[in-house]
Amino acid sequence: MSPIPELPGILVPTRSQQEQWLRSHVAQLCNLDHDRFPGSQPVSFATKDLDKLEKEDYWVCEKSDGIRVLFVILTNQTGQSVFIVDRHNSYRELQGFFFPHHENPLHPLGNTVVDGELVLDVDPLTKRGTLRFLAFDCLVVNDQNVMPKPLDKRYGRLKEWFHKPYAKMLRDHPHVAKDHPFEIKVKDIHMAYHADEVFSIDIPSLQHGNDGLIYTRVGTPYSPGTDTNILKWKPPSENSIDFKLVLRFPPSKEDRKKPDFYAKPLFLLWVWCGDDRGKPKYEEYDTMHVKDDEWERLKQSGEQVDDRIVEVHWDPNTSKWRMMRFRDDKPNGNHKTVVENIIASIADGVEKDTLLARSNSIRNAWKLRLAQSQVQGGGQMAHTPQTPQAPTQPMKPWMSRGPPSIEYHYGPLAPSPWSKVSGPAVIAGMKR
Numbered sequence: 001m002s003p004i005p006e007l008p009g010i011l012v013p014t015r016s017q018q019e020q021w022l023r024s025h026v027a028q029l030c031n032l033d034h035d036r037f038p039g040s041q042p043v044s045f046a047t048k049d050l051d052k053l054e055k056e057d058y059w060v061c062e063k064s065d066g067i068r069v070l071f072v073i074l075t076n077q078t079g080q081s082v083f084i085v086d087r088h089n090s091y092r093e094l095q096g097f098f099f100p101h102h103e104n105p106l107h108p109l110g111n112t113v114v115d116g117e118l119v120l121d122v123d124p125l126t127k128r129g130t131l132r133f134l135a136f137d138c139l140v141v142n143d144q145n146v147m148p149k150p151l152d153k154r155y156g157r158l159k160e161w162f163h164k165p166y167a168k169m170l171r172d173h174p175h176v177a178k179d180h181p182f183e184i185k186v187k188d189i190h191m192a193y194h195a196d197e198v199f200s201i202d203i204p205s206l207q208h209g210n211d212g213l214i215y216t217r218v219g220t221p222y223s224p225g226t227d228t229n230i231l232k233w234k235p236p237s238e239n240s241i242d243f244k245l246v247l248r249f250p251p252s253k254e255d256r257k258k259p260d261f262y263a264k265p266l267f268l269l270w271v272w273c274g275d276d277r278g279k280p281k282y283e284e285y286d287t288m289h290v291k292d293d294e295w296e297r298l299k300q301s302g303e304q305v306d307d308r309i310v311e312v313h314w315d316p317n318t319s320k321w322r323m324m325r326f327r328d329d330k331p332n333g334n335h336k337t338v339v340e341n342i343i344a345s346i347a348d349g350v351e352k353d354t355l356l357a358r359s360n361s362i363r364n365a366w367k368l369r370l371a372q373s374q375v376q377g378g379g380q381m382a383h384t385p386q387t388p389q390a391p392t393q394p395m396k397p398w399m400s401r402g403p404p405s406i407e408y409h410y411g412p413l414a415p416s417p418w419s420k421v422s423g424p425a426v427i428a429g430m431k432r
Contacts, residue, residue: 005120005131008181009092022091029111029140037089039070040223042230044345049231050358054365057218058192062202064134065209066119067329073099073112080108088331096179100169102161110143121207131182139222147222159186193363196356236349241342242333243269244282245310264295271339272332280332288312289320309333314346
């Protein structure tokens with residue numbers, strides 16, 4: 001699993017006038033009625049989504065294991081200011097960048113908001129790490145809001161207006177790159193029926209970790225928040241969920257009314273239920289299994305363990321949640337509705353072989369829509385065509401069975417004297 005890179009730049013003070021202005025200005029550029037993080041979020045892939053790949057045009061790319069950020073360029077009469085925005089909706093100002101206009105490189109590119117992933121690429125030979133921003137979509141380019149446009153148009157603007165002039169500037173003036181905090185690339189995207197190329201060519205050539213595939217419907221606009229037109233595929237055994245980790249210690253043998261902070265605690269997983277009057281609301285979901293030697297290593301690390309966002313996966317061999325890593329880049333765990341979707345995708349997930357087996361059907365349906373749209377539209381491909389009847393195929397066993405019944409574990413939380421949150425800040429040298 002790839003290390004989470006440190007975010008570069010100078011942090012704009014939280015709740016400062018500058019931060020408030022930046023959030024408001026970006027919201028205005030994106031034509032939003034709120035100043036929350038404007039990025040879109042995918043939903044987990046399940047068996048039923050295989051039919052979507054046949055009925056609609058989707059593009060696919062590898063899902064990088066890094067930090068999701070928006071790249072923001074703000075241009076006025078005095079010049080350009082460049083920021084990255086994380087999922088906390090925190091802004092960090094970057095120094096050294098300049099982005100030329102796509103028509104006149106002597107002029108600056110106008111206000112721009114680009115979506116992407118910050119990854120740490122490690123050269124397998126030199127072991128040298130290089131920070132890179134992988135752009136895959138855009139919301140605003142050169143003062144033009146492109147969110148209502150379909151994905152193929154947005155991706156075209158991303159390459160032609162944002163990245164191509166910048167890449168040419170670096171080729172003509174390579175010394176400029178030495179002042180840049182990271183490299184910028186545009187992620188390769190393929191038609192959905194070329195998923196085999198992503199597995200066989202794109203992923204093996206990566207110098208950073210991979211977290212599955214992302215399918216994005218071509219004919220739909222960019223939608224902030226959870227977008228059901230963006231599908232995140234992982235093998236069922238690798239699907240993960242982000243919870244808040246809360247430690248609960250057993251009572252002390254000397255005094256049953258006090259917790260024993262030296263004993264091994266219960267590792268509770270709390271699920272995020274949204275905000276209540278501006279404060280995150282959580283409910284208890286389940287427990288995480290931690291082996292004795294793993295607990296010893298956690299203690300020896302000296303890091304805070306309690307009250308932290310943790311990424312876990314379901315171990316089918318033990319039927320227990322197992323820890324993968326802490327996710328300090330995320331302000332909250334997954335919302336309980338997202339957890340339900342991920343649980344469903346774990347129970348009703350799609351293996352790689354099953355996914356690739358549908359490639360021919362996806363290709364045939366895509367070509368049929370293309371041919372039909374060319375006849376109806378004079379050679380122009382429609383972004384939202386009427387879905388033709390796909391070629392009929394024998395029903396596979398996995399197509400005939402529905403998802404299994406799933407019981408969700410939610411309940412109200414009550415204060416507990418055994419929670420380390422209410423205990424001492426440091427126990428045996430370990431931060432709470």
